[in-house]
Amino acid sequence: MTTTSTPAPPRIALHRDRLLPAEPATRGIARELYAAVRDLPIVSPHGHVPAQWLADDVPFPDPTALLITPDHYLTRLLHARGVPLADLGVGVADPTSAQSRAAFRLLCRHWPVFRGTPVKLWLEQVLVEVLGVDLVPSDDTADDLYDAIAERVADRGFRPRALYDRFGIDVLATTDDPCDDLAHHAALRDDPGWHGRVVPTFRPDRYLEAGLPGWADRVDALGEAAGVDTGSLAGWVDAMERRRAHFAEHGAVSADHGHRDAVMAPLDAAEGERLYARARAGHATPAEAETLRRGLLFEMARMSADDGLVMTLHPGVSRDHHAPSRERLGTDIGADIPVAAEFTEALRPVLHAFGTHPRFRLVVFTIDETTFSRELAPLAGFYPSLYVGAPWWFLDAPDAMDRYRAAVTETAGFAKTSGFVDDTRAYLSIPARHDASRRADAAYLARLVADHRLTLDEAHETARDLVTTIPREAFRL
Template sequence: MTPLLGASRADATTTWSLHPDRALPPDPAQRALARTILDETARLPIVSMHGHVDAALLADDTPFPDPAALFVTPDHYLVRMLVSQSTSPGPVRDAGVRSVADLGVAPALGAPEGTPPAETDPRAIWRRFCAGWSAFRGTPTRAWMEHVLIEVFEAPVRPSLETSDALYDHLADRLAQPEYRPRALFERFGIEVLATTDGPADTLDAHARLAAAGWGDRVIPTFRPDAFIEPMRADWGDHVDALGVAAGIDTTTYGGYLDALRARRLAFVAAGARATDHGHELLDTTPLSAEEAERAFDCARAGSLDTAGARAFTAHMLFQMAAMSAEDGLVMQIHPGILRDHDGPDARRFGPNIGYDIPIQAEFTRALRPVLEAFGHHPNFRLIAFTVDETAYSRELAPLAGAYPGMRLGAPWWFLDASDAMRRFREATTETAGFRNTSGFVDDTRAFCSISARHDLARRADASYLAKLVGEHRLDLDEAIDAAIDLAYRLPKESYPSPVSSLSPLEAAR
């Protein structure tokens, strides 16, 4: 029997394929309704408004180097799962995975002595991934990888140790062809607009090159200031100095620091940006007085600000970011509740983003109150809140989004961007916030080739949920189809509009 979320049974001699009803309901009547709904969204353009693909990938448009560099080494979902199996008896350990280095992750700059060097043989990395394919059963990584390998790269066989070399050769052949270069795949995926993530001091050179090539309204930057507003970071002062250089403004004073942030935000708006992005471990938006903020900034610059003071300053700066969003119209995205680099020794050896970012309990009701009281009814303000704490959906986020016109609830992301978690999200939030107080689907990925796979899975999950509502006679079929189109296409566009600045021309010029 073919598994619901898997491909048909495949080995070295059979053709690998995707089941057309994957992730749809098993009940025949609901499945038929879900198919009808999915048919109306499956071919809609992709609006990818929250992601982490490097703009230089598309600006340079150079071929991807090899299957391991494309699919394995940069994917923290994939790497973390294989490393989690590295000390257990089984195929992953037998394939030689002992640490992230065995999957091609290079040591960090200044890594301690004894840090293992990164594997440099891409075929060996690929074999290790293929040997561990069974570890991904039932995971979203499995669903995305199947979609990409089969639908995009026409992979003939399922990954396994026995098929790894033949599969590697097949993929390497495809990657050498011009239709598998980044811009060609962008067109093939049907991406209408792709938002990247960029620091305030970034030159945005790649975006300028894309704009010169006629892609300026299709690949747009997103303003990510975390490192610039967290004085607890050891390199915060360096970031503030770089901000001043990028803005051409002296950032040794608190006033200059704020002016530089405003100036860089306007530079991002000029480059097509529609949003900011804020990912902090703890969420607080309590503002300080101007005098308190200036004292905290001066102490931070002098290296004498304590932990409590640093957290209070970051909370104050989140409030300032909201105030600036009300001025310049950039949508404010917030996604707190991640303890980053949980494995400190591995972070020192290999740096961040290697799979050890772990969710913690998040609180939104009190944390967002200062911002929502100040700007939640402002016509030029939009806040989109994301979480990896599912318990916050029905308890806090849906009621907040269902009350404040300036707030929308972001799609499930990171650990929750799987079909079952997407269903739970709809069940937890729809009765309080409805559909239109959500952002529609955003993919939050740096894995470029998985963008179409993630949107396909989200559209299937929403079609399944909407089919249930139709089957229970809570929606008519035409309403369900209209809601599905909203979630897949209209709402992401509406949630991330082009900024309409409330600044006067004189203020904007300043």
Template sequence: MAILELHPDRLLPGDPATRDVGRELYAAVRDLPIISPHGHVPPVWLADDVRFEDPTSLLITPDHYVHRLLHARGVSLPDVGVGGAGLTPEQSRNAFRILCAHWKAYRGTPVKFWFESELVDIFGIDLVPSAETADAIYDSIAATIATPEFTPRALYERFDIELIATTDDPCDDLRYHVKLADDPTWTGRVAPTFRPDKYLEPATPAWNSLVDHLAEVSGVDTGTFAGWVAAMENRRAFFKAHGAVSTDHSHRDARVEPLDDAEAERLYAAARAGTISLEQGATLRRSFMFQQARMAADDGLVMTLHPALYRNHHAPTFDAYGADVGADIPLAVEFASAVQPMLSAFGTSPNFQVIFFTIDETVYSRELAPLAGFYPSVYVGAPWWFIDAPEAMNRYRRAVTETAGFTRTSGFIDDTRAFLSIPARHDMSRRMDSGFLAQMVVDHRLTMDEAMDTAHDLVVACPREAFKL
């Protein structure tokens, strides 16, 4: 039976001289704390120290990276726990068998690196996933997560997490964040993130009821555009008072542009009446986004923008199982013209900061790096989602560094619901950046001292600066 072993030099350069430099750089940053300023781990896990139920609900069901490739292989999403009310013990075991039987599908993907790192580094398992080893791996994980050392809080400490951010609805009461803040036994830091997307899409069927709820929670009448703005200001202040450091925005395009007051009120009235067109809804949404930028310049919350996804591409899957099940597909995007009104208004404001993320790699060198290389408020977000993979990380550094340098980037963003994969994701980034810097040392573009300092910055200083931590 094949033994699962993690090579100590994995992802480091193959050339011996460069690899030696990469090893030294990686050794210097390998054990630095994890800063995770954008992700989707439920705060209740840490607030209530919720026990993990079974290997499938922990490692497969919440991770769309894992189950989307199973779906591509013909696996039914409910068979791996997606969209249902939970799996029975036998169904959970069978889902893990399905994953292991399809393990070949993950070759060449970052999922293989993350999952194998979890098996070896977290669970101490040396079995290669396969149909024959599925039950043994499942039983070993199940026994381990039942121990006191594998509660979410214990793992938070074991992973040496300095900060982890959640993603939260503007109307959330943040009860779990309050519980953590009031708990004298809790010494970590969990920050809420203000995610208002649904409230900025006035042509969608649910928008009016959402805005009504916004009025109830904020205590501000949202019958007018001005009222909507005031209600958003109210909720942003609530989030900031409870530790938020950023807001998160994802729409079909990156355009952020204002409307004059009269036109904004006219379109808002049409939206409230349910008569707004899709085109008008997009226009109003871009004005909503401009208001979010104006608020960011006032309250100091960092804006993160990651536009251009075709959400819920397969309508039957969305109808059956809802959003966030791996059916979002990247689109091409344009930034320079789209964000010009926002940056003209706020780009040099001392309190304004924005991080641009993209899955369209063509804009890195053409638009994002030049923007970050001029505006003191602009940072280029790390590769995320479909491109948080080794080759894409190298392409990102090559495309961005020559124009924006290293300091205008965000630090690594794990963007995950899969809590146990966080160390592996950050480890991949540290290995790749160590290799990139090693090449610059070998090419005599950086001294070893400069590379060592930069490697440390990319792990610690860059995310602290970009997110004002």
């Protein structure tokens, strides 16, 4: 009698040379370069992990809350295959354990969706190297994976502070509302048992967009937080300056801005007050609200030149493109869609005013990669204040990283770039994302060495600089 054994479930095998060149000689160079930077500390100057996680240091609730719900890279791809976002925990305030397990099953069932995407690279590395599980996600393995991960995250070694140390994070930037009292940052700063560095980032977009509902109420709240009257444009400026100072006192090094376009244009004082008053009264036309926003953004640049907070700008995104999903589930759910961006003329007024100012620093990110070689690299190749931000959102895949280096390096060099930014709410993916960047840069540098455009010593120095020196300089860390 013949018995048929059940085949063993497939396992994830992380190839040691993933993302490195296939050509043997170049791959050997890339291996050497990657090995030299693999274990260097992580500098994360732009991200969205809440400071509260580290301040409170409580266990993560379950595998879904840890891996799926906060990661809109992941949820958007599942949604594109017909999985409702709410079924993944998005916009669900307090999911039950059954709902969380069901969401994890959806991820496993749709695992082939991620083939060829950076999400697969990151998540596989998280599963194997962080969580110590190597089953390939599928319908058959979903519950076993869920139970194994749930057991891991219940351990004290998987609390946020322990992971911060394990990941080798040197500095971690959060993203914070101007009205935030930064109590969690203060708690970390004053905690004798905490030795990491977590810095807030000033994110004032909601207070510049006068055409959005609720703007006047938000401006009132800003005035209350700052202790000034924001009934006038002058009051708004005063309030912003006070809140920026509050952030700087709590360790902030940058102010982050994301609007549909990159235009910053100064307003005549009288015209600015007129537009501000119309917006306060709810009478501003869309064109007037846009003009006001561009003037307010110019004011933010002027403040950066005064107080030294690095100004980061990432325009060219249509936010929350699907209005029904936004109304049901809120913002930041993965429905941001790129639009064409223009920089040369848009940035001319601010660069005329502050482009050579010794305290002004502007790091410009884009999702429109056609602008890297045409506009951003030439601008960074002339203006000392302007740096080209790393590929982010739709461009932080390995092929896009390679195109970025090829487009930018010839004109601006390596030193006028930002270093990698992980831009993530998915805490466990931080080391995987930085690792992918280090591998991609090692591959690019190896090709330069193989082509005799760099010496091996120069490539080693550049690889280290891209991980440590360059992001520290760009963000004044």
